[in-house]
Amino acid sequence: MSLFTKAISLAAAATMAATLMSSASFAEDGTGQQLYPLFTYRTGPYAPSFIPFGAGNIDYLRYINEVEGGVDGVKILVQECETAYTIERGIECYERYKNGYNGALTAAIYPHSSGLDVALTDKARIDKIPIVSPGGGQNIATDGRVFPYQYPLVFDYWSEAQIIVDYIAQQAGGYDKLKGLKIATLYHDSGYGRDTIEPLGILSKKYGFEDIQIPVPHPGEQQQTQWQQIRRAGADWVFLRGWGVMTPVAIKTAARVGFPADRIIGDIWSGSEDDARPAGAAAKGYLAVSVFPPGTDYGILKTLKKDILDKGESDLKDNSKFGTVYYNYGVIEAITFVEALRTGHKKFGNRPLTAAEGQWALENLDIDQKRIAELGAEGLISPLKTSIDNHKGETIAAKIIQWNGQSWDTRTDWIKADASLFADVIKAKAAAYAKEKGIEPRVATN
Amino acid sequence: MSYFLETLVSGLFAGVMYSLVAIGFVLIYKASGVFNFAQGAMLLFSALTVVTLTEKGMPFALAFIVTSFVMVVMAILIEWLVLRPLRNRDPLTLFMATLGLSYVIEGFAQLLMGMDVHMLDLGIPDVAVQVGGIYVSQFDIIASLIALTLVATLAIAFNKTRMGISLRAVAADTLAAQSIGIRLPVIWRIVWSVAGIVALVAGLVWGSRQGVQYSLSLVTLKALPVLIIGGFSSIPGAIAGGLLVGATEALADIYIGPLVNGSVSTWFAYILAVGFLLARPAGLFGDREIERV
Amino acid sequence: MTTLQESALSKPLRQPAFGVGILAVGAGLIAAFAVPVLADDYWLSSIIIPTVIMGLAGIGLNLLMGYTGLVSIGSAAFMSIGAFSTYNLLLRAPFLPLPIVLILAGLIAAIAGVIFGLPSLRIKGFYLGASTLGAQFFFEWLFTNFSWFSNDSQSLTISAPRLQILDYDLQSATGRYYLVIATTALLIALAFAIVKSRVGREWMAIRDMDVAASVIGIRVARRKLLSFGISSFFLGIAGALWAFGYLGTSDAHAFNLDKSFQILFIVIIGGVATIFGNFLGAAFIVLTPILLDRLSLIIDLSFLGDQGALANLQHIIFGTIIIVLLIKEPDGLSSLIKRGVEALRPRARSSG
């Protein structure tokens, strides 16, 4: 290529780039619509979980737009932005959509990554944009007085630890039977994985079981030594706090050291079909905590099947993913968004909400049993009520599911965590954070 | 003591798995002086191809052969589109090119075959058997046999066939080899093909343990310290390095890990490797170059 | 005085070039400070700031790799040291002003760089590169395993307690931009000063022929370690800026192997042994994925398949561009521009 053609092509590329970067004019007008920036990660190691998850989101919102005519008449504009599960691309997506898009307003942003959730904390505080992370937010952000813009809805790992211990107690025949039991936690060696060390320490003191903590380095493709440690320690139960490829390898390795699968309880991120299936026969009987119960037998899923899937309008390429853990997670997440909008509409009127209004709505969510029934989501979600004091939801609950070799069976009803047990510790951590950052906590008025 | 032994043995078996990946690197480094970061992507691509074909109903043996063929085609394309235009460039540029190549291969793998996590069952039972008071996995034993067979085959191919001798000539002295009429592009195509098939074998063994999915491409990182210790250009080195890394890593995790509150195996192998380099700058079996001025 | 002496001795052609250089620097500075007026938050926060910081990191690696000829694949580790040092200094020594903290953080990274540079005295080339991966994994592990470094925060993340100079708050996008651009401008000047000094000359001598360098009396070991130190100093400050001037909060994984690879790409694509070339490389690395993402939103590519297919296609295109650039532009983007300017020059002269 001659220098001249190179210069020409370089100039052309630069022009194209400039046009692209200021490309809002190409897109349809979004005025009067509510923006839902969909942060995607369709490539990279976590893409398999995103695909059904994204589809659950999109399908539900499509149903709302096309069948219900929008949320109280307000259409939702879904705009995708690929983060590749990296923080920096996530920040670009946040900056791209924080002020809306072509007239469509942004009420809240779902970053779809715990790391990004943390990274956006300061920015969101300055920009006053609510950041919502159902199931994957920061536990200290439960304290909405210190974190006005963070919403770690639905679940946290401390509650998960409680639920696990509760389930084990049920199996053992009561909390008093926990004394002397050995519960090993095999955790992904990261901030996420270590998060349960502290609550399990507290619980072990309280109930007298022996708490064994064993780390697995990322990505966790070799766990022979860890499982030998577990077997040597004589663990009765294993709490598997895995991530990605670590889970199937753990299940397989457990089988080869002879540890029974039905004594392993996976974390919510170790409890999808893609976590159990690759382990093959070894996974039969494997248990997992589920906040996003799989299955197609819920009212709303039947509706989605009829109105979206069967009409060929689903975002799923592979319909067998319908009703999987991650698909249902997507649906549940979309429900939290739509319900927040409804809450806001009641106060501000049926129009697209601003971020400030979105923040109020998310803080005043109340999806009670009655509303859950109306949504056709009985068994799919547990009641969710937020306040300034509690950005997570007042009651945290999960089910235990079991892999039958092909799919998940639900083993228990909702097991509720005792929120009072750790509330003070979390509050104290939030207060320490506020002090470090020089934040004046808001006063709870409601 | 038996616990120590058991840890050691399982570490050694893990080491065999690392070696299996490392061999592919060594082949390519030997013949073309390229540190091929795309080896991981090739692993993913080949395993994904086999799984996709078998899931479509093709018998495993046929799928294996078809995939081998695909890997040969890939090798020819890589030689033609990437290596040839970059001939005589410095090793770092070639390394960067293979990084770019890994994006391309991963992209194609997932574009063509989707991003699902697949189960791969090779029909090898993965249960523990007791050997001399130690639990050993049957799968590990068979995986080691596969690795052994692979190494033996490669050794025979290198030492007995004409092609193998040409390859060794190229590795020893590229210019001299060219001057006696060995055609480099041909050698490259062959070596990349063989490396592709090695990747296929490694991909299947690894894939059957952790499922065939994107993370397969990350096993590269485990092979790196193995290569540093063994030397980039020595197959026996790759085996010895693998065993050493596997064993010390497992022992370090058990005996050092608790002291420093966490597992150490992400970096331990690298620090070990650096220590080795300081003592033997060209690895266990690598050739030391004498600087001429 | 000394500058006069030098330019008098050099070829007369250089003098106007030198004047043009000063003009360019002046214009650049004015432009740099005018940017926030023209660019909105989006451009500042998600394009310009990361490009400038990654360019700075590229300079750090280029000093080591391009000028001294030592390969490192662990650059991100030294960025993380800078970031974590800055955080802990701000937290535990609140009386220190931000500029001092940044310099100290750079120095801490420099010390680590010297220690991890020790193998370079015995190992060369790619073996050295692979061994720098030790630093990469060690520090990622260190900062995740010892929560002291992140002040026992639950998610092991660090976020700057305060970002201010003389009571001027730098939290806003504009404030962060000024912090980044001022730091970078100073470090660019420093980089030029080093490269043009005896130290830079001796580095390049070592790069081109280390045995000869040793034979003519250059203290090769000392210079190599110095190069590791200075490179890490730049990287450390770039890391601090990345964590607090760009991301806001960060953890050890923000400085993973991918980041190290990105910095390598920046150096190779921008141009080895250049200073400004790094910013071209950084712009490429930061902008290309965003452009491809935007492209797929605007042009209707649905005939190619679903969104997932498109995302993978972006992956393929990105990889292809890298390979093509390596093939077609062996000396990096900066040489393309340099040749372009030179091609225009005679024409300008004949017409004028």
Next chain:
Amino acid sequence: MTGLLELHDVSLSFKGVRALNALSFSVAKGEICALIGPNGAGKSSLLNVINGVYRADAGDIVFDGLRFEAIHAQKAAHLGIGRTFQHNALFRRLTVRENVLAGLSRHGTASFFENIFRLGRDGAERRGFLARAEQTISFLGLPRHTERVVSTLPYGLQKRVDLARALVSGPKLLLLDEPMAGMNQEEKEEMSRVIREANRVFGSTVVLIEHDVGIVLNLASHVVVLDYGRKLADGTPDEVRKNPDVIAAYLGTVH
């Protein structure tokens, strides 16, 4: 006459092959000493041992009154041993001036901070270096090429730059490894003149390797003949010319 350089029973081998075998000789201050011998006689290895690129297996060396068994290349340079190379070992991406300036590194006195911030001793160092570099460049007839990047220069000029780089620091002992290789007769004559000049003007004692015996016998005042790592003859050109061993083994076959 005291020897500036004395070798006592120096031996060196590579992977079992003897490159130098208990070699002893002495080079007087101010002389031009030529090492001759067939390929593989160990001439380059000998230079490499003297200035510390290789480490001798046995024997010791006395340079300027300092006795050592092995020396680091850098230390050798700082003692005043300069060196050119058989194969091109220039800093190929640097200009002629930068190459020559690099040759002055051992005289650097300014600290790193003074150098980069142009403080204190840096100014004097910079001026002094430039002046010396320009002087050496003129001496070798290279002023027209000062700004050229050395890899773009023709081979003969590169050889001169190599010599300039070694000469600029004013070495007490200058080791030249085949400075005239690949040159035509005219260029060789010119190079001989330059070496003689350097010996006279800079006062450097010269030890050089050269294959062209005719040139050598005219240029050198002292000739050492090597054969398979052994010393075959040692003396003035006339003595060497008459030595029957040399005639049999070497000179006879060439001439």
